[in-house]
Every structure is written in C-alpha cells, then in structure tokens.
Amino acid sequence: MAVVVEKVSGAKAGAPGQFGLINLLKVIAAQLIVLHHLAFYGPMADYARPLMPDVIDWLDSFARIAVQVFLVIGGFLVAKSLFPKGQPGLINPLGTVWRRYAKLVPPFMVAILFAVAASALANRWMTHDSISAPPDFLQLAAHALLLQGVLGYDSLSAGAWYVAIDFQLYAVVALLVWLCGRFSGSRLRRWLMPAVIIIGISMSLLYFNRDPDWDEWAPYFFGSYGLGIMAWLASDPARRPRAVALLAAMILLPTLIALALDFRLRIAVALVVACVLFLFGRARTGSYSYWGMSAVNRLAQISYSVFLIHFPVCLVMNAAFTRFVPPEPHYQALGMLLAWGASLMAGAAFYRWVELPLGRAMQSVTEVASSRTAFI
Template sequence: MVGGYVMALSMSRQNWNLRSMRSFVVQRYLRLVIPYLGAIALAVSSYLVARGWLPDSVVGEPVSLPQLLAHLFFLQDILGYEQLSAGLWFVCINFQLGLVYAAGLLLRDTLARDKAPFVGLLGWLLAAFSLFYFNLNEAWDHWWLYFFPYFFMGIVIQRAVHVGRSSREFWFYQLLFVAAMVFEWRWRLLSASVVGFLVFSSLRSGWGQHWPHSRTISWIGNASYSLFLVHFPVLVIVATVWTRMDWTTPAGAVVGLVLAFALSLLTAGLFHRWIERPAGRLGRR
C-alpha cells in the first residue's frame, strides 16, 4: 500500500513514452537488484558458516547456478526455486508492480485524451477481480495480481490527497475491501485497510506533513531497504554463534536478540552507504 502511494506520488505527473518507460525499467532494476544481490552474497556466506549448526530449514540446500540466475531476474518463485534469503519475494513483487504501474501510465499518455480515464477504471476492475479471485488463492502469491489491491489503495490515496479529487473514491474503495472481507475473511485485507486509513487521514488533516521530525527515524527510513535485506543474514550469524557456544538460556536468547538488532542496524547503515546509494546513482545515470 505504501509502495503504491509513493510510486503514484513520484511517477503519476510525468509524461510517459517508450523512452521514459525504458529508462524507468533500467533504473528500477539497478536500484533494486544491486543491493538485492549484495544481500544474497551475505546470506549465502552466512549459510556456509551456519551449515551443520542450524536446521536445514534455515540454511537451505547448496546454491545452484539455475537458482542464482532465476534470482537475478526476480523469477525464483515463478520458476519454483527456493529463496536464497528471507523476504526476497517482496523485491520480486515490488519490481512486478512497478512495471505494471509504469505500463499503465504509458497507456494513459498514449491514448486519446477522452479515453485516458479508462486506465483508472481498469485499475479498479483489476483490484476488484483480485480481491474476489486472485487474492483468495495463495498459489497466486508470486504474481503481482495477488497484491494489486493493496498497491492500488496507495494510488487511490495519492489521487484523493494530491490530485484534488474527492475523498469519496477512497471511502468507496474501503467499502470494496469491507465487501471482500465479508465475502471471505482475510487478516491481510484488514491490515491494508487500517494502514490505508491512517495514511489517508494523516495526509488529509495535514498531520503527516507536520509530525515531529527525528534524525534517527529519518536515517532508519532511508536505510530501510538495506535493513530489510541484511537483517536475516545477521540473524543467521548470531544464531550460529549462540548455538556453538550453547548460550540457549532465556537470558542468553534475549542478549542475542538485542545484539542481532544492533548489528542489523549497523550492517544496514554500511550497506546503505556503500551499496544501496551507489546503486541508485548508477540507475539514475
């Protein structure tokens, strides 16, 4: 949901053509894939250290070349390969949704002016169809259609807040979520609906622009993608050390958890500075 809002905020007011579409694909790929591959390298290295000490469900099978190539193109779930680290599926879905949204903007700007509003209607139809079909079947959770209703809520919020449209569109979309939950209950829909309401209400009231600023929170926000990528390899290393030293008491587990948290933040800061930020500059160039 937040990803849809941010993409709509940064992309919707541009004029899209084939050249801008090509630039977006290259930039988005480099922005995501370079840190993603760095995280895979960290994860695979941590598995080498942990193998024999942690369960196979954590360290997985030895990496194969086809598996690595599938990860390179964000296709591991689609092709049935095991993920090389926790959470990498989200990067794949994020890339798919970015491509779909950019394609929608390209379609909007290449249609005749009187036909462009039909692109927005297409988004509504896709979201509704997903809520009542694709999102009900977890076999679809490696495709963008499964997650599109959450993403589209962010787009609806951006239109209601920044494009000057009536808030009725947002409330009608919330009612569509309620109808989907009545049709078949899903906690994930309630979560997206609540977060969507919080973002929408904070932006409409102005609180979102004036909430207390914190350098620490801003730093964590800027490094959040790096933190998302590196925290699991850090957890694997700490768990391996704790297992080897037999520090398995509750107090030892708490110490290990606190240390893993601190090391994850430290690693994320270094990763953000030396890998993620250069990847972003390379993509823009």
C-alpha cells in the first residue's frame, strides 16, 4: 500500500534527500499488505498452511494492521504538503482536492480494469470467493468516483477501500486548512490547526473508530491520520521546547485515554508509528545512498503501483497454481513467493508504463483546472 504526496513544481527529485525512515516504513508495510492478501485470498495459502501454519495465520490476522503505518505516514505528509509551518494558509480547496483525485484515480482505474480481466481469467481455472463477478457500468462508475464502499458496491480489487479513504481524509484536511486560514486571526493561527486536529483525533478514537458502521468514512480513520499530522507539527525544529512538549502531550493523552477505554491494537500501532515519526520522521538520506537505501527508495517510489496491481497478479497466480500445480504445501508455498515477486515486478512495470505517463498527462489538466477554480 502506498502514500501519494504532491510534489512541489520544479523541485528535483531527491535534491535535499529523501525521508529515509518513511520510505523504509512504506516498503515494509507494503510487503506486509501484499503478503496479507496472499494469505487471506486464494487457495495457495490454504494448501501451504500445513507447512507454516503460524506464519500464514499471522499474515492472515495481523499483517493487515500495517495499513496503520500508511495512515500515519499519510497524515505526516499531508501536513508537510498543505501547512508545513503548522499554520493554515489560504489554499484553493477545490484545486487541491482535484489534484489529489487526478493523481490517485487514473492509475487506480487502470488497475481496476486489470482486476476485472484477472477475475475473468481466474474464473476459468478455479472457483473461489476472491473472484469478482463481471461489473456493470454503475459499479465501475462508483469505483471511479471512489464511492464504491459508501454506495454498497463490492470492491473489484483488494485495497480499493483504502484509496477511497485516503482521498476522503485528504479532502477533509484540505477543507480544514482552508476554513482555518479564512477565519483565524493572526494570533490564533499558530495553535488553531493543532487544536482542530486534536479535536478530530479525539472524536475519531473515542467514538467513530469504535463503531464499525463508520468504516467506509474518513472519521473512522481520522485518529491514525491525525496522529501523523500531529507528529509533523511536533517535530518542527523551529518550535520552542515547551511548544514541542505540549504538542507531544496532545498526541499521547487522547490516544492513551482511548486505548484505556477500549484497547485496539491498530490504534496502539498507529501511536507507536506517530512517536517514531515525531522523533525521526524528518531525517533525510541522500538520493544515492548506502546500506541498500537506494533500493529502499526505489521500492518506496513504486509502492503505490505495487499496491494497485498486486491483487490481479496474485489472483491469476492463485488460479494458475490451483489449475496446473499439485496441491502440495511446498509447491503452493513456492507459488506464494512467486506471486510476491511477480507483484513487485508488475508494480515496477505499472509505475513506468502507467502511473508515470498518466501523472504527466494529468498534470497539465490539473493546472488548468486549478486556475479556473480559484476559491479563496
């Protein structure tokens, strides 16, 4: 799974160095998500379970918590993008949200079409719950609008829900930045955004995140996302120690209270990730790095593409091994490893031939649209 952030126009990739720790966390979490889907969907994991039952059970039950890493990182980076100094500015909310949509959705919809084709192929080789029925126009349109969960349509690809939630969360923060920028006086601006965010975190953790009926909406996930925002604000080296201590307390207190009332492992993981980003999240590494960081940076770069394309790849691999390979644990475990590797290779190809070209094509469209929707 990946976190997509907007790049500043004209900035050279990696010129000041990259956030090495964030890239490393993204890579680890992305692999856990791929492995979770391999363990959760498809018969290969069922056949391979006798060989490594504890590993597959852990991937099935707990690896999905890696999504909390992406939520916290997403909040950290959205704060860097929309209000890096911690004070709301006069942004163009429609243009900002449109740019996000244009960045997320075109490659997402290409991946959805791959998933539809993969389901059609897999259906010829096996019968399994992970295979989607052929979609109609309304189901595809709901995915294109990132409303499939809200409107009650089945997702055509694993993880489609996260793209929709990421967009909702980004739009909510963009709206908050715009509102606070319009209505706050100069004396209030320094603390207005942290106060608004901490209110949102508290409401999410104490109410919305405890009710599964909200899990298609941004408020359910805002607690983790907001912790990432607060980690960015608290880690600002320009802040005075007292301000840093206060912001750190704003991260810890509502989260610990929420965990004391209703312990949720996912929220505990989000808190740990937020604390790590508070301490080390702004540390940068060089573009041409050491200790394998160049490979980490590359894998982080393609992580959104890997997230988008891995499900159809894994679905076809599951179907092929079901149809053509004996159901022996060793063979099926090898199939899982091959599907994992194929997902990474497909992600690299998808990044080069789909995500990058579509990003360039949409950039000019978003710039024109933004200039026509000034909303300040």
